[in-house]
Amino acid sequence: MVRYAKGTIALTAALLMSTSAFAQEKRIVTWNADYDPIPLAAAEALIADFEAANPEIDIQLTNFDHEAYKNAIRNFLTADPPDLANWYAANRMRPFVEAGLFADISDVWANNGLTEALASSVPSSTIDGKQYAIPYTYYQWGIYYNRDAYKAAGVAEPGPEGVTWEQFLSNCEAFKAAGIDCVTTGSSALWPVAGIFDYVSLRTNGYQFHSDLAAGKVSWTSPEARAVFENLGKLQPYVTENHAAIDWQDAAAIFVQGKAANYVMGNFAVGVFKEGGMTNDNLGFMVFPEITAGIARAEEAPTDTIHLTSGAKNPEDAKAFLAYMASADAQSKWNGAVGQLPTNKNATVDAADPFLTAGFEALSTATGGIAQFWDRDADAEYAKVGMEGFQQFLVQPEQLEAILARLEQTRLRLYPQ
Amino acid sequence: MAQASDTAAARRWNQRALAPWLFLAPGLFMFTVYVLWPIVQSVTLSFYDWNGLYNQNGEFTGTFVGTRNYAELMTDPAFETSLWNNLKWLVLYMLALPIGLFIAIFLNQTVTGIRLYKSLFFFPFVISQVVVGLIFAWFYAPNFGLFYLLTESVTGKGTAVLANPDLVTYGIIAAGLWPQIAYVMILYLTGLNNVAPDQIEAARLDGAKGWRMLWYVVLPQLRPATFIAVIVTVIGALRSFDLVSIMTSGGPFGSSRVLSYYMFEMALGEFGFRMGYGAAIAVVLFAIMMVFISGFIWKMWRDEQER
Numbered sequence: 001m002v003r004y005a006k007g008t009i010a011l012t013a014a015l016l017m018s019t020s021a022f023a024q025e026k027r028i029v030t031w032n033a034d035y036d037p038i039p040l041a042a043a044e045a046l047i048a049d050f051e052a053a054n055p056e057i058d059i060q061l062t063n064f065d066h067e068a069y070k071n072a073i074r075n076f077l078t079a080d081p082p083d084l085a086n087w088y089a090a091n092r093m094r095p096f097v098e099a100g101l102f103a104d105i106s107d108v109w110a111n112n113g114l115t116e117a118l119a120s121s122v123p124s125s126t127i128d129g130k131q132y133a134i135p136y137t138y139y140q141w142g143i144y145y146n147r148d149a150y151k152a153a154g155v156a157e158p159g160p161e162g163v164t165w166e167q168f169l170s171n172c173e174a175f176k177a178a179g180i181d182c183v184t185t186g187s188s189a190l191w192p193v194a195g196i197f198d199y200v201s202l203r204t205n206g207y208q209f210h211s212d213l214a215a216g217k218v219s220w221t222s223p224e225a226r227a228v229f230e231n232l233g234k235l236q237p238y239v240t241e242n243h244a245a246i247d248w249q250d251a252a253a254i255f256v257q258g259k260a261a262n263y264v265m266g267n268f269a270v271g272v273f274k275e276g277g278m279t280n281d282n283l284g285f286m287v288f289p290e291i292t293a294g295i296a297r298a299e300e301a302p303t304d305t306i307h308l309t310s311g312a313k314n315p316e317d318a319k320a321f322l323a324y325m326a327s328a329d330a331q332s333k334w335n336g337a338v339g340q341l342p343t344n345k346n347a348t349v350d351a352a353d354p355f356l357t358a359g360f361e362a363l364s365t366a367t368g369g370i371a372q373f374w375d376r377d378a379d380a381e382y383a384k385v386g387m388e389g390f391q392q393f394l395v396q397p398e399q400l401e402a403i404l405a406r407l408e409q410t411r412l413r414l415y416p417q
Numbered sequence: 418m419a420q421a422s423d424t425a426a427a428r429r430w431n432q433r434a435l436a437p438w439l440f441l442a443p444g445l446f447m448f449t450v451y452v453l454w455p456i457v458q459s460v461t462l463s464f465y466d467w468n469g470l471y472n473q474n475g476e477f478t479g480t481f482v483g484t485r486n487y488a489e490l491m492t493d494p495a496f497e498t499s500l501w502n503n504l505k506w507l508v509l510y511m512l513a514l515p516i517g518l519f520i521a522i523f524l525n526q527t528v529t530g531i532r533l534y535k536s537l538f539f540f541p542f543v544i545s546q547v548v549v550g551l552i553f554a555w556f557y558a559p560n561f562g563l564f565y566l567l568t569e570s571v572t573g574k575g576t577a578v579l580a581n582p583d584l585v586t587y588g589i590i591a592a593g594l595w596p597q598i599a600y601v602m603i604l605y606l607t608g609l610n611n612v613a614p615d616q617i618e619a620a621r622l623d624g625a626k627g628w629r630m631l632w633y634v635v636l637p638q639l640r641p642a643t644f645i646a647v648i649v650t651v652i653g654a655l656r657s658f659d660l661v662s663i664m665t666s667g668g669p670f671g672s673s674r675v676l677s678y679y680m681f682e683m684a685l686g687e688f689g690f691r692m693g694y695g696a697a698i699a700v701v702l703f704a705i706m707m708v709f710i711s712g713f714i715w716k717m718w719r720d721e722q723e724r
Contacts, residue, residue, distance in 0.1 A: 070687045078471050095690070099470035099478060188579075188668055242559035244669030245580035254560075310473045375688070384688035392670035395582070406494060413489070 026058035029317045030082035033061055034069035038271055042337035050324050057317045077101045081311030083318035089124035089133055089303040090372045091379055097127050103308040103315065104130045105322060112323045121343045124303050124372060133305035134322045136331055139267040139340040140359035141195055141300040147282045149261040153178035162286035172238035175261050182238035184260030186251035187394070190387040194374035196264045197390040198300055200235070201228045203291035207298035207369035214377035216415035220407040229393060229400055231291055236397050244395055252276060264288070266302070270339055270355050285358045298368030302376055303343065385410045456703070462696035469684070469692045479693065486697035495671050496698065499679040502586050503655065506675060509590045510597060510654035514646055517601025525609045535606065542599035550663030553592035554579065579665050582672035589660050589673055597653055601646045608642030651709050655702070676702045
């Protein structure tokens with residue numbers, strides 16, 4: 001529960017103070033970010049490159065604890081805006097855009113040919129026809145599996161194509177018999193369960209239905225929505241018990257120790273798995289199995305973004321840096337270091353990393369569409385009520401009717417028909 | 418001479434009428450700025466729908482919705498859960514009184530090293546609520562927590578208190594009781610110092626001992642300590658926030674929410690930012706607290722009158 005990023009913040013703060021003392025004649029661009037140690041190091045490497053190319057500009061990054069940042073940004077955007085701020089695409093940036101706190105950077109997009117280079121991210125960066133974000137990374141979600149756990153339970157490992165839904169469920173049965181959790185998650189922060197729900201929903205009814213569901217356009221008591229919960233119910237008995245009391249990192253420990261076989265997670269977790277001692281030899285990745293035959297496969301790939309604030313003191317240099325962050329070179333470098341996927345289609349992916357290659361493959365062949373993740377596709381309040389419902393269903397599947405009724409009640413309140 | 422007595426009277430009047438206000442002024446000023454004004458603001462805000470953001474020119478972006486926030490509270494299942502949980506907190510937190518009293522009586526003796534024992538018993542109150550929450554979260558943690566392993570060895574199946582929607586609130590209250598008992602204990606220990614030894618002596622001569630001694634002789638003399646202990650316990654129960662936040666963040670699926678945490682979630686949490694709705698919850702919490710606070714003030718005022 002004590003987040004290891006905190007020590008880094010103190011260290012970074014100390015470093016920043018010591019560097020800023022030497023950099024007084026330079027034009028300063030301030031940037032507030034919420035990086036864990038590895039992305040932070042990658043960002044600092046980018047800053048170093050940018051400053052080497054533009055010696056008159058000094059980028060000063062202030063790093064926040066990831067969770068604390070979500071509250072901090074609301075204060076600093078009005079009280080003491082930096083020039084640049086990290087945030088997320090799509091619905092998550094909407095409140096700040098509507099309050100006029102994020103600046104329109106359509107000119108950065110137009111002048112650098114970004115609508116072309118970042119084509120896949122145009123919809124999630126655009127509100128009312130204007131661009132407000134520079135997407136610089138996204139990452140695939142999917143099923144990570146522990147090959148050792150498969151061997152221990154005597155289950156055949158999934159091939160590169162993944163497995164069928166029936167096969168997956170019967171594997172789960174075998175894992176249960178072997179005393180191994182088939183699917184693990186740690187949902188005390190709620191969002192990890194949304195990953196499981198999203199995939200079951202995307203595979204049961206396809207992208208359009210899922211997108212409508214997140215937008216409050218379809219009823220929770222519709223037969224399609226019930227079908228999602230029915231499929232989720234098939235998975236429910238095999239999900240780590242007590243997941244509601246643990247963090248996703250705690251579940252990662254269960255997974256690394258081989259006490260769980262599969263983990264529906266984002267690619268950022270690979271770093272944690274490897275820190276726990278897993279290697280490319282015993283960690284596997286597959287796309288979530290197909291449930292309803294014939295539906296175009298959709299994937300989840302949340303996009304992280306950088307924004308220019310309306311209160312920026314040095315917007316010109318900040319825009320120069322944004323253009324740099326959008327470039328293929330910078331994105332190749334940052335994403336290579338962090339192990340994520342660049343949004344710039346001209347950027348390169350490290351071919352030696354099997355997870356990146358698999359993710360790139362999975363996303364580029366996802367003809368169904370790219371979802372941003374439940375809590376970014378849905379409005380904040382709707383997202384929260386939804387995730388509580390998913391979590392409750394995975395703990396108390398017998399409460400389905402009550403859960404659906406509550407979700408529907410919230411939907412009708414937030415989206416009056 | 419008349420002149421002089423006039424000025425003397427005027428000075429006396431000044432002293433009587435003006436001096437108290439002068440001395441009160443700093444306190445009143447602070448009280449107005451930091452207590453009264455925020456109350457007025459919260460109540461006002463509870464009639465608005467506002468996401469907490471000012472626009473770039475610093476203008477308020479909310480819209481007036483009348484009592485709609487309160488109407489919504491009435492049908493909000495999460496609000497109902499929070500209210501019930503607050504009630505559980507209030508009732509169960511009162512356990513701190515008898516337990517604290519028992520420990521205080523137990524420690525109120527003169528043996529070697531009693532000061533050390535007293536400080537050890539007082540220790541939980543000294544450490545931060547956040548630390549208490551973390552300790553108990555680990556204590557309850559599935560797979561490696563002491564409590565989990567204990568229930569596993571007794572019943573064969575571990576109980577993960579914080580993952581169980583029916584137990585989670587009780588688990589957090591137990592964590593909250595730990596420092597609260599220490600607090601009540603210290604209040605009673607100081608109270609016990611002031612119990613008149615001659616009355617104990619007299620009661621003993623009359624043959625009182627055990628429960629009768631405690632009930633008829635000691636407890637009446639502890640009334641001031643009990644009064645304070647009840648106040649701090651009621652307020653402690655109503656403002657329970659830190660433990661809920663640290664141990665469960667209100668989960669699983671909102672079953673351990675209390676009003677103060679729900680207010681935080683709605684107004685300041687990651688998926689909230691409904692300042693008006695949060696303010697409406699705060700106003701309800703304030704109203705509940707006012708019931709108790711006015712009760713206490715009324716009792717204190719009555720005691721003053723009797724004197």
